[in-house]
Amino acid sequence: MLLYLNRRWGKIDAAARGRSIGSRLALCWLCMVLAVLSAALLLLSATGVLSHTASQFGETAALQQKNTAAIFTAQMDVLTAQGIELSNTVSGEVESFLAGRGLSFDALNDNPELIAELEDMLIPALKSAMEGSTCSGAYFCLDATANTSLSTSETSRAGVYLRYSGLRSAHPGGTVTCFRGTVDAARRNGLQLHNRWNPELNTSLIPGYRQVMAWDGDRLSGGCLWTERIPLLDTWESVTLLCVPVRDGAGNVRGVCGMELSDLYFSLSHSTVSGSYGSFIMLLAPMNGDTLLLDKAMLGSTEGTDLSASGEMRIQSGRDYDTFTWNDTTYLGKYQIVPGRLADGHPLAAVTLVPESGYRHQVQTARLGWTLGSLGFLIGMLVLAAALSRRFAMPIAQGLEAAKSCEHDWQPTGIREIDELTVYFHSRLRESRPEDALPRQVESLVSELIDRSKGLTSSERIILRYYAEGYTVKDIPGLLFISMGTVKGHNSHIYSKLGVDSYDALKAYLDVLRRCGRLEELLQSGKQRSYV
Amino acid sequence: MKRIMKEAMGDCSTVEEFRFLVRCRECGRTWHSSPVRFSKAGAEPKTEGMSAIFRTLYERERDAAREKAAAEASEIFSRCPVCGRLVCDRCFLICEDLDMCIACAKTLQVRGDIVAGEAFAPRELPAGPIGKASTEESDIK
Ligand SMILES: [Zn+2]
Numbered sequence: 284m285l286l287y288l289n290r291r292w293g294k295i296d297a298a299a300r301g302r303s304i305g306s307r308l309a310l311c312w313l314c315m316v317l318a319v320l321s322a323a324l325l326l327l328s329a330t331g332v333l334s335h336t337a338s339q340f341g342e343t344a345a346l347q348q349k350n351t352a353a354i355f356t357a358q359m360d361v362l363t364a365q366g367i368e369l370s371n372t373v374s375g376e377v378e379s380f381l382a383g384r385g386l387s388f389d390a391l392n393d394n395p396e397l398i399a400e401l402e403d404m405l406i407p408a409l410k411s412a413m414e415g416s417t418c419s420g421a422y423f424c425l426d427a428t429a430n431t432s433l434s435t436s437e438t439s440r441a442g443v444y445l446r447y448s449g450l451r452s453a454h455p456g457g458t459v460t461c462f463r464g465t466v467d468a469a470r471r472n473g474l475q476l477h478n479r480w481n482p483e484l485n486t487s488l489i490p491g492y493r494q495v496m497a498w499d500g501d502r503l504s505g506g507c508l509w510t511e512r513i514p515l516l517d518t519w520e521s522v523t524l525l526c527v528p529v530r531d532g533a534g535n536v537r538g539v540c541g542m543e544l545s546d547l548y549f550s551l552s553h554s555t556v557s558g559s560y561g562s563f564i565m566l567l568a569p570m571n572g573d574t575l576l577l578d579k580a581m582l583g584s585t586e587g588t589d590l591s592a593s594g595e596m597r598i599q600s601g602r603d604y605d606t607f608t609w610n611d612t613t614y615l616g617k618y619q620i621v622p623g624r625l626a627d628g629h630p631l632a633a634v635t636l637v638p639e640s641g642y643r644h645q646v647q648t649a650r651l652g653w654t655l656g657s658l659g660f661l662i663g664m665l666v667l668a669a670a671l672s673r674r675f676a677m678p679i680a681q682g683l684e685a686a687k688s689c690e691h692d693w694q695p696t697g698i699r700e701i702d703e704l705t706v707y708f709h710s711r712l713r714e715s716r717p718e719d720a721l722p723r724q725v726e727s728l729v730s731e732l733i734d735r736s737k738g739l740t741s742s743e744r745i746i747l748r749y750y751a752e753g754y755t756v757k758d759i760p761g762l763l764f765i766s767m768g769t770v771k772g773h774n775s776h777i778y779s780k781l782g783v784d785s786y787d788a789l790k791a792y793l794d795v796l797r798r799c800g801r802l803e804e805l806l807q808s809g810k811q812r813s814y815v
Numbered sequence: 816m817k818r819i820m821k822e823a824m825g826d827c828s829t830v831e832e833f834r835f836l837v838r839c840r841e842c843g844r845t846w847h848s849s850p851v852r853f854s855k856a857g858a859e860p861k862t863e864g865m866s867a868i869f870r871t872l873y874e875r876e877r878d879a880a881r882e883k884a885a886a887e888a889s890e891i892f893s894r895c896p897v898c899g900r901l902v903c904d905r906c907f908l909i910c911e912d913l914d915m916c917i918a919c920a921k922t923l924q925v926r927g928d929i930v931a932g933e934a935f936a937p938r939e940l941p942a943g944p945i946g947k948a949s950t951e952e953s954d955i956k
């Protein structure tokens with residue numbers, strides 16, 4: 284009897300120990316909420332809201348642009364300083380040359396020998412100025428010509444223009460050739476003549492020439508000008524020239540000198556900067572309103588793009604970066620005005636840009652990363668939620684099944700509420716099993732049996748309970764320490780009291796009672812005393 | 816139950832056969848188990864090795880016989896739950912609440928029916944196929 288009670292109480296215990304339905308629900312909900320969050324994340328990343336590519340690119344471009352502007356500004360400042368020094372040297376030499384001969388400046392006109400002699404004397408200074416600076420050439424020209432009777436004498440001016448030939452790297456070097464200058468002066472200084480050599484400079488091709496000649500200032504730095512990019516006569520090269528006034532002792536401007544930056548040299552010395560968005564191109568361009576004059580601009584290396592120094596580039600300012608349109612191609616980047624006077628008066632802009640395709644590629648990569656990441660998270664959460672709900676739903680279904688059946692050997696589900704419900708259902712079922720639900724005959728038989736069982740003694744009841752639990756007659760002596768004779772004596776009493784004629788008949792009745800859920804009534808009716 | 820029985824059983828086996836006895840602690844009657852013959856009874860071990868084998872066989876068969884005898888005894892002996900003594904069916908009562916021996920029933924003034932009452936001769940325990948009982952007490956060793 285104790286054994287039996289133990290089993291029943293054990294079940295109620297297990298029901299009390301199970302996990303609450305609420306905690307399981309909370310876990311499931313948490314998973315679902317996370318799944319919804321990741322779905323939202325997926326949506327956001329698919330639309331690109333989450334990836335800060337635009338602002339990241341803006342920062343990168345701004346940093347690059349700052350660098351570009353600093354490089355250009357420094358280069359122009361250094362060249363200007365060296366140009367001024369060259370101007371002072373040339374002024375001094377010309378002054379002492381003419382003074383030594385007691386001649387005025389105008390004496391140079393129509394005097395080729397004198398010009399050649401002067402140039403011969405100035406070439407070493409020009410050469411050393413050129414070699415001492417980061418440029419591709421240097422020149423000076425004086426307001427005089429060897430033959431005033433020529434039709435081109437108005438624009439033809441005496442002077443020396445030295446250039447490097449065969450430039451191959453950003454470090455100037457190689458052969459210095461004489462592009463402009465008298466043959467005698469070149470020969471005497473051991474210089475080769477450029478294959479497009481001319482004795483004098485054509486000032487009409489130097490945009491700043493007239494402005495510089497007309498300058499009337501105090502400090503030389505105020506008279507310095509940069510030309511836009513101009514084609515070098517008779518060559519396939521383009522150059523930008525620094526123009527510094529050359530004055531005589533009285534302060535009159537008598538000529539122009541300066542350095543040359545060829546487009547080849549410029550592109551060699553400003554290579555592209557590779558980054559995750561592609562290669563950044565640097566360029567220095569005159570600006571007209573919101574347009575960059577690319578046909579007058581100096582371009583750094585354009586490796587990997589089809590950008591060339593022609594046409595115009597329209598600027599569209601943006602929040603994070605600026606958009607540049609050139610020949611239907613879009614570039615993204617930044618620009619800023621750098622100090623430096625241009626001959627045509629346009630402001631000079633330092634620009635850093637990258638083809639849009641590189642940026643788009645990076646955006647797509649970032650977006651793809653975000654999308655895949657949140658998609659993976661979403662799938663993981665859905666799988667987890669499905670697994671949890673499965674683990675959660677199955678015990679409920681089992682519990683409901685157990686609650687519906689009136690079996691006594693149901694398994695606790697581990698969900699406290701369900702198990703308690705099952706225990707409650709079972710107790711209610713036992714208490715309130717409708718009697719008229721049974722067939723009349725069976726019902727009367729059952730009632731009669733229960734009625735008769737009231738006459739059983741507690742010893743007989745104990746033995747009857749063992750039979751109800753499935754023990755046989757043979758097991759009883761060992762269980763109760765009584766002889767088989769004693770057992771048989773009890774049996775005959777039980778049989779006669781319950782009105783059955785054999786052990787088999789008794790087992791059959793016990794089975795009927797169990798199925799009706801009224802076995803306990805039989806075993807507990809009558810006296811409630813127990814000696815077990 | 817068997818364990819208690821085996822502990823209470825006396826051994827009256829001979830070289831020929833195995834036999835055990837249980838004495839009722841109430842009336843003093845002795846019950847003998849049905850004899851089991853030793854399989855090598857009468858055979859003479861020819862060698863020393865043989866006799867060792869016989870000894871082992873004897874021990875083994877006696878254990879089996881003791882087991883069988885305990886089962887037989889369980890048919891007619893009960894342990895009184897009050898005094899704890901092993902009594903025969905003639906000295907054990909089926910009572911209303913708790914079965915007990917005659918002595919305890921008398922002391923506690925409980926009424927009951929003797930398990931093996933009138934069915935048997937007054938001083939003979941049921942014997943027949945499962946051993947026989949006698950009043951001899953000298954058999955208990
Ligand atoms: Zn007795």
Ligand SMILES: [Zn+2]
Nearest residue numbers: 895898916919
């Ligand atoms: Zn007793």
